[in-house]
Amino acid sequence: MKVLIVEDERPINELIEMSLSERGYLCDCAYDGITAADFLQENSYDLVLLDIMLPGVDGYSLIEYIRTLDTPAIFITAKSSVEDRVKGLRMGADDYITKPFAIVELLARVETVLRRYNKGEQRYVVGDVTIDTVSRTVLKAGTPVGLTLKEYEVLLLFVRNRHIALFRETIFQRVWQSDYLGDTRTIDLHVRRLRKKLGWERELKTVYKIGYRLEI
Numbered sequence: 001m002k003v004l005i006v007e008d009e010r011p012i013n014e015l016i017e018m019s020l021s022e023r024g025y026l027c028d029c030a031y032d033g034i035t036a037a038d039f040l041q042e043n044s045y046d047l048v049l050l051d052i053m054l055p056g057v058d059g060y061s062l063i064e065y066i067r068t069l070d071t072p073a074i075f076i077t078a079k080s081s082v083e084d085r086v087k088g089l090r091m092g093a094d095d096y097i098t099k100p101f102a103i104v105e106l107l108a109r110v111e112t113v114l115r116r117y118n119k120g121e122q123r124y125v126v127g128d129v130t131i132d133t134v135s136r137t138v139l140k141a142g143t144p145v146g147l148t149l150k151e152y153e154v155l156l157l158f159v160r161n162r163h164i165a166l167f168r169e170t171i172f173q174r175v176w177q178s179d180y181l182g183d184t185r186t187i188d189l190h191v192r193r194l195r196k197k198l199g200w201e202r203e204l205k206t207v208y209k210i211g212y213r214l215e216i
Contacts, residue, residue, distance in 0.1 A: 001114065002026045004048045006036040006062065007076065008055055012099070016049060016076075019103050020110070022163060033057025040065060047114060048073040052088070060091060067092040072113045076101070104161055104170060111160060124159050127216050129198055131159060138198075145197050150175060154190050158204065158214040168211040187211075 003025050007013040010031065017027045028043065030036035034056035040048075048066055050073050052059035059075060066073045075088045080098040088096045094113045097106060124131040130139040136152060138145040147155065153175045157166070168187050172180040191212055195201050203216040 001046045002028070002044070003110075004028050004030065004036065004039055004043075004045045006030045006033070006048065006050045006054065006059070008032060008051060008053075012076075015103070016106065019107065019164075023107065023160065031055075033059070033062055036062055037065065040069065045071055046117075047071070047110065049076055049110075050074065050093075052077040052079055052084075060087075063088075063091050063093060072117050074109060074113060076106070104164055104166065107161060107164075108174070124156075126159055126162070126214075127203070131156065140198055147194075147197065151190055151193055151197075154187075155194055155198075158194075158212070162214050162216065165207040165213040166211045171211060 001024070003020055005013055005016050005020075005027055007016065007029075008031050013029050013031060017029050020027050028039050028045075030039055033054040036050075036054070037057055040062075048071055050059045050062060050066075052075060054062075059077070063073055063075075072094045073092070074095040074097060075093045076097045076099065077084070077088075078099045085096045085098075094116065095109050097109060122132065122134050124133070128141045131137075133156070138147055138152065138155065154171065157171060157174055168184055169180040171187050172178070176186075191204060195204050200214075200216070203214060205213050205215055207213050
């Protein structure tokens with residue numbers, strides 16, 4: 001997966017690039033609209049992450065060109081009014097994220113848009129664990145691992161967010177699709193089972209007062 005990041009705020013651009021690179025994405029970074037236009041003319045991308053207020057050429061102008069390439073694009077901008085969001089989506093953006101944003105949310109939206117275009121990752125290899133998202137199978141050193149549906153979904157969430165501390169609230173809302181009421185037993189039980197089944201007692205770390213983080 002190759003992603004073009006168009007963001008004039010260097011710290012935000014570098015944070016996005018680092019987070020995507022850690023998950024195997026290839027990234028090009030542009031800090032103004034003119035450089036972004038040059039990148040788009042010279043390269044092919046699976047996704048464009050695009051600010052609106054840019055030096056040179058703004059994001060609205062760029063999105064019109066991106067639409068002709070049939071390349072998905074997500075606006076990432078401080079323009080948070082309903083009118084701005086509607087305008088961005090009507091102009092062809094596949095999603096619209098307002099600043100400030102959580103990296104875990106950005107990664108989830110990136111994956112969702114890529115899946116919509118049938119560009120999502122189908123196979124993950126993490127250490128000696130292989131996850132096939134098409135067949136929904138998990139192998140540990142070549143041996144099948146029996147997981148429940150929720151265990152599989154929790155595993156996939158950790159794998160897609162390696163090295164990020166996930167709040168228990170985030171895990172519960174993303175996997176169980178309902179509000180978190182503060183009861184940690186369900187999440188803790190699923191994490192314990194994953195640790196045992198995958199041998200990830202060290203890799204799946206507890207983050208004090210937050211939740212868990214996969215480091216592998």
